[in-house]
Amino acid sequence: MAMSQAALAQGLGFDGSVELEQRLFIEDNPFPGINHSQTSIRFLAEFFKEWNNGDDQLVFEPFVRLDAQDNERSHADIRQLIWSHNGENYELSAGIGQVYWGVTESQHLVDVINQTDNVENIDGEDKLGQPMIHYSYFNDYGTFEAFVLPYFRERTFEGANGRLNGGFVVDNDRALYESSAEQSHVDFAARYSNTIGDWSLGFSWFGGTSREPDLLRFADFEAGSTTPFYPQITQLGADIQLTTGSWLVKIEAIQRNHDDPFYQDFAAATIGTEYTVVGLLGSVYDLGLLAEYSWDERDQLATSVFQNDAFIGARLAFNDVNDSQLLVGLSNDLDNSDSRAIFVEASTRLAPVLTMNVELRYFESDTPSDLLFRLEDDSFIQIGVEYFFD
Amino acid sequence: MKHLTCAFGIVCLLLASALHAETSQEKGLAIANEMKSRDIGWGDSQSEMVMTLRTRKGQEIVRQMRSKTLEVQGDGDKALTIFDTPLDVKGTSFLSFSHSTGNDDQWIYLPAVKRVKRIASRNKSGPFLGSEFAFEDLSSFEIEKFNFNYLGDESLNGQAMVILSMDPVDPNSGYTKANAWVDTEHYRVHKIVFYDRRDTLMKTLLISDYKLYKDKYWRADKQNMTNHKTGKSTDIVIKNLTFDTGLSDSDFNENRLKRAR
Numbered sequence: 001m002a003m004s005q006a007a008l009a010q011g012l013g014f015d016g017s018v019e020l021e022q023r024l025f026i027e028d029n030p031f032p033g034i035n036h037s038q039t040s041i042r043f044l045a046e047f048f049k050e051w052n053n054g055d056d057q058l059v060f061e062p063f064v065r066l067d068a069q070d071n072e073r074s075h076a077d078i079r080q081l082i083w084s085h086n087g088e089n090y091e092l093s094a095g096i097g098q099v100y101w102g103v104t105e106s107q108h109l110v111d112v113i114n115q116t117d118n119v120e121n122i123d124g125e126d127k128l129g130q131p132m133i134h135y136s137y138f139n140d141y142g143t144f145e146a147f148v149l150p151y152f153r154e155r156t157f158e159g160a161n162g163r164l165n166g167g168f169v170v171d172n173d174r175a176l177y178e179s180s181a182e183q184s185h186v187d188f189a190a191r192y193s194n195t196i197g198d199w200s201l202g203f204s205w206f207g208g209t210s211r212e213p214d215l216l217r218f219a220d221f222e223a224g225s226t227t228p229f230y231p232q233i234t235q236l237g238a239d240i241q242l243t244t245g246s247w248l249v250k251i252e253a254i255q256r257n258h259d260d261p262f263y264q265d266f267a268a269a270t271i272g273t274e275y276t277v278v279g280l281l282g283s284v285y286d287l288g289l290l291a292e293y294s295w296d297e298r299d300q301l302a303t304s305v306f307q308n309d310a311f312i313g314a315r316l317a318f319n320d321v322n323d324s325q326l327l328v329g330l331s332n333d334l335d336n337s338d339s340r341a342i343f344v345e346a347s348t349r350l351a352p353v354l355t356m357n358v359e360l361r362y363f364e365s366d367t368p369s370d371l372l373f374r375l376e377d378d379s380f381i382q383i384g385v386e387y388f389f390d
Numbered sequence: 391m392k393h394l395t396c397a398f399g400i401v402c403l404l405l406a407s408a409l410h411a412e413t414s415q416e417k418g419l420a421i422a423n424e425m426k427s428r429d430i431g432w433g434d435s436q437s438e439m440v441m442t443l444r445t446r447k448g449q450e451i452v453r454q455m456r457s458k459t460l461e462v463q464g465d466g467d468k469a470l471t472i473f474d475t476p477l478d479v480k481g482t483s484f485l486s487f488s489h490s491t492g493n494d495d496q497w498i499y500l501p502a503v504k505r506v507k508r509i510a511s512r513n514k515s516g517p518f519l520g521s522e523f524a525f526e527d528l529s530s531f532e533i534e535k536f537n538f539n540y541l542g543d544e545s546l547n548g549q550a551m552v553i554l555s556m557d558p559v560d561p562n563s564g565y566t567k568a569n570a571w572v573d574t575e576h577y578r579v580h581k582i583v584f585y586d587r588r589d590t591l592m593k594t595l596l597i598s599d600y601k602l603y604k605d606k607y608w609r610a611d612k613q614n615m616t617n618h619k620t621g622k623s624t625d626i627v628i629k630n631l632t633f634d635t636g637l638s639d640s641d642f643n644e645n646r647l648k649r650a651r
Binding site for chain 1: 443445449451452475476477478479480481493495503504505506507508509510511512515516517519520564638640643644645646649651
């Protein structure tokens with residue numbers, strides 16, 4: 001530990017972790033030969049170098065997952081390989097990077113720069129590295145950002161041997177694009193954000209290849225397979241958070257327009273709130289209560305599960321020496337009220353360099369037209385033990 | 391503005407003491423103003439911090455972090471804390487703008503999801519990273535945050551001290567009452583006892599190993615907080631504290647959080 005602090009002083013850093021992960025599926029898979037359990041191992045590291053008094057930085061973050069069951073889930077990625085130069089009022093980055101936009105928890109509508117690494121987890125939190133040139137300028141009037149995104153990353157999907165594929169095998173090797181430039185289409189994005197008192201505001205524009213593929217257009221329902229199609233979109237986004245006392249109030253909204261008349265232009269939004277109880281019932285526990293509502297103008301034709309859905313959740317921080325945490329959430333469809341997803345995420349530290357992460361995802365739906373119906377047989381418990389090194 | 395109010399306060403105080411015997415509240419405020427005025431103009435600093443958390447059973451965990459602070463004239467300071475160990479929280483960084491009145495502004499950067507989150511800051515009574523220090527214990531000292539009262543003189547570790555009661559103004563504070571032992575030579579705090587809502591002794595903070603920086607500013611290398619209710623304690627040891635490191639407002643921009651290393 002002392003060595004790494006000395007290294008940091010010289011502008012060098014290295015750390016990483018290996019996680020052994022075991023998933024146990026509760027129900028039988030309707031397809032023969034697919035196991036109840038899925039074992040995998042994940043490796044993630046970060047190399048870091050800083051020079052010019054910290055004005056220049058290089059970050060390299062490689063990632064590898066090896067899955068015993070699903071060869072599509074076995075994959076490697078460069079999460080980041082990016083150089084950044086920090087000026088007094090600006091920052092210029094070039095390379096493969098990760099950028100997060102947004103404020104809500106149950107859905108990330110506005111966040112559009114990085115592709116979702118869907119095989120990692122279905123919560124949409126894991127992202128693939130995105131090649132980019134990113135310039136930001138900040139002054140008293142806020143932060144102005146511009147992005148050039150010269151290469152497109154395809155969303156990852158579980159293979160035929162995996163679970164959580166919704167009974168649909170996505171043929172990633174034959175992905176189709178609206179743009180004849182396909183993956184080489186250059187996308188652009190811009191964002192303005194500012195903090196004014198208790199308000200945090202972000203307004204964004206994106207023009208280019210949709211990160212979300214259309215899986216229905218070229219679906220072969222009889223064969224149970226599909227080819228993803230990536231249309232061109234223009235998306236305007238707003239993310240707003242009010243932070244006041246113990247309350248957070250959040251809004252994310254988008255308007256997505258298509259060139260291709262095959263697609264309906266639409267608006268979608270998530271609004272929500274978060275309330276924190278510090279020192280629950282005289283203890284040292286902090287309890288965060290979350291409630292969010294998601295709406296999509298396309299209603300039942302929406303391509304996300306969040307077309308008219310409510311989410312409630314609770315986050316309990318034990319504030320103990322092991323940083324134990326528990327997060328519980330329930331998403332319920334308000335149109336098809338029998339469709340719901342429940343998750344539990346818990347983590348604690350077993351030793352200074354060892355943590356345990358437990359996750360439960362439970363899906364329930366009796367409505368065949370609901371997107372969640374396809375995951376009905378794929379509820380699972382996941383136990384991970386993660387070892388950290390530097 | 392702070393300079394003005396301070397200077398004005400001292401002038402008032404001199405006048406007041408010339409005209410009539412000062413009350414214990416006036417004397418308490420005068421001591422607090424003296425403490426604050428001796429700590430104006432330090433600029434910016436960087437340091438390493440080792441935090442050792444101990445449970446009643448003797449289980450220990452060490453958290454290492456680095457912090458960067460910037461003095462803000464007329465308001466609370468800006469602070470950026472970067473966590474180094476335990477390794478599972480490495481890269482997490484915490485940005486805080488303290489304010490003399492009202493809630494602080496706080497952001498946290500979560501490296502796993504590359505996300506900067508602005509968080510609700512009425513957490514001042516909550517524990518800082520599972521330690522016995524609450525967020526408010528680590529926030530900058532501002533006159534407006536307390537009601538002061540001079541309680542008397544006492545010697546501690548062979549040094550002449552005054553006991554200053556500093557009761558938090560904010561109803562969201564975890565304390566109703568706190569008494570500080572302040573030396574009369576350099577106006578440094580050596581000990582604070584905290585009382586909870588039921589007026590029972592809750593925690594004791596011992597501050598020691600003061601060093602002089604820039605010929606003017608005293609900073610303690612060691613702080614020990616003991617929680618009398620749980621038997622848990624936390625030590626903070628400061629290392630490699632340096633001033634005038636060239637930090638400016640832009641180093642405390644929320645956009646810079648994810649670059650913090």
